[in-house]
Amino acid sequence: MSQGVLAYEVQAAGEDGTLTARGGLPLVIEMLRALRVDQAIARHVRVRERQRGYTEGAVIEAFVLLLAGGGECLDDIEVLRADRGLGRLLGRELPTADTLRRFLYACHRPELIDQARTARGPEEVAYIPAESAALRGLGQANRELVAAVAARGACTRATLDHDATILESHKREALGHYKGGRGYQPAVLYWAEQDLVVADEYRDGNVPAGMKNLPLIQRGFASLPARVSEYRFRADSACYEEEVLQWLANPARVSGPQGAIAFTISADMTPELRGKCEAVPERRWTLVEERVEESVHCAEVEFTPGDWPKDAQPLRYVAVRIRKTQGLLFAAGYDTKYLAVVSNRWDVSGPELLRWHWAKAGTIEHVHDVTKNELGAAVPPCGRFGANAAWYRLSMLTYNVLSALKSLVLPAHLSAARPKRLRFAVFTIAGRLISHAGTLILRIGHTAEHIAGLIAARARLRTLAAASG
DSSP: OOSSSSSOOOOOOOOOSOEESOTTTHHHHHHHHHTTHHHHHHHHOOOOSSSOSSOHHHHHHHHHHHHHTTOOSGGGHHHHHTOHHHHHHHTSOOOOHHHHHHHHHHTOOHHHHHHHHHHSOTTOOOOOOOOOHHHHHHHHHHHHHHHHHHTTSOOOEEEEEEEEOOEEOOOTTOEEOTTSSEEEOOEEEEETTTTEEEEEEOOBTTSOTTSSOHHHHHHHHHTSOTTOOEEEEEEOGGGOSHHHHHHHHOTTOSSSOSSOEEEEEEOOOOHHHHHHHHTSOGGGOEEEEEOSSEEEEEEEEOOOOTTOOTTSOOOEEEEEEEEEOTTOOOTTSOSEEEEEEEESOOSSOHHHHHHHHHGGGGTHHHHHHHHHHHSSTTSOOSSOHHHHHHHHHHHHHHHHHHHHHHHHTSOGGGTTOOHHHHIIIIITOOEEEEEETTEEEEEOOHHHHHHHOHHHHHHHHHHHHHHTO
16 A cells, blocks of 8 residues: 555665755855854854854854755754755754854843843834944954945946835834834845945844935945945935935035945935925826826925935936826825925936836845745744844845845846745755765755756855955
8 A cells, every 4th residue: 555645655764875855055154164253253253262162153154054955943944954965965964043142142232232232212113233252253254245346346336225114023022113013124225236235234124214324325325345436226215305315415515435325315304305296297197107097297496305415416307107007096086196306316318217216126025025035034043132122133144145145156046036936046045065085075966956057056166265365
């Protein structure tokens, strides 16, 4: 009688490490080491109190393997540890979930939260704690990864896209956010041309998206390599604050690159700005696009925000009018909606400026989608703020390692692959391990090798590692 519905049987054999279900997963660690990220971690991340056990680099590599392999919680590391063949390919046994947990806990410093809470104003509820030394070290390792990837290309333009996202959480420590639930609301800066996250900041759910964004923006621009000569920036209305606008518009800005930063930011629709939009004559509206249920037009409007310096260059405001087709209304009961974008770019038409600004939806929002749904970012591992911040930053680091893997090593047909596609086509290649003349050999099927290009990818990694010194 068959054991199951199909005519085969399952038998548990000894765990001798002769088989692996993840023959392509070690590429992730080879990529990380080829870019010398392991050395950056050794320089900048210190959490061990004693010089024994797993190094910080070994623990962080295990996190990257876990997230790249599809794990969503610390206990998922046991699935990788059970793959003895994978351990042989890596040359060591992976750390336990408790070891990973201790690392995350070491990134949490409650005194920093107490300091931030004490320093807030009398009417302020939200605060943003300073980062622990370990968390800053992870950020520095990521910056060096970004520089290493950029050094292997010829890109001299950097468009940084800013956006915050909500991570829902039912943990007792999670705070309420503006959508009515509870969780966290980290912000991210993304280099669109290179497909790399250059900076992130973990925040409680109750922190307004428009609160103190300039330090993160400055950190993001400081992360760019010296070869970048053209700077751009896009953001939604969370960055529509005078401090950010003045810093971006000032070519002699403090704590940032000198020269122009071309930017667009969605403007808050204040009563004054709305009045300007509504007063635009019909003849001045220019068609941007016709949609199924609405038409989009734009027009230039003259507007000066708040206490804009008199000696500063004026900003460009482009009003957007979205009008429903006849007989249709927005949910609020009206047929016309006004938006606006503020910019210092005068070199393109209004429609072109809007299309460039809206392209952000395909960059930073894609990063949020991938990291939250495929790289574990949406699942905070515990109630400790600093530990969750480290988990989130490790997810961003993993995103960057996979991006480098696609752009520098893997076959061209995988250049746009999401993590789940990489797992399906590359990371989960089954193989048999044998030893011959002192060499460990992984044998895989011809068809799997044709799809993944594993042999050629490893050759490119070897060349990259040699070039890195």
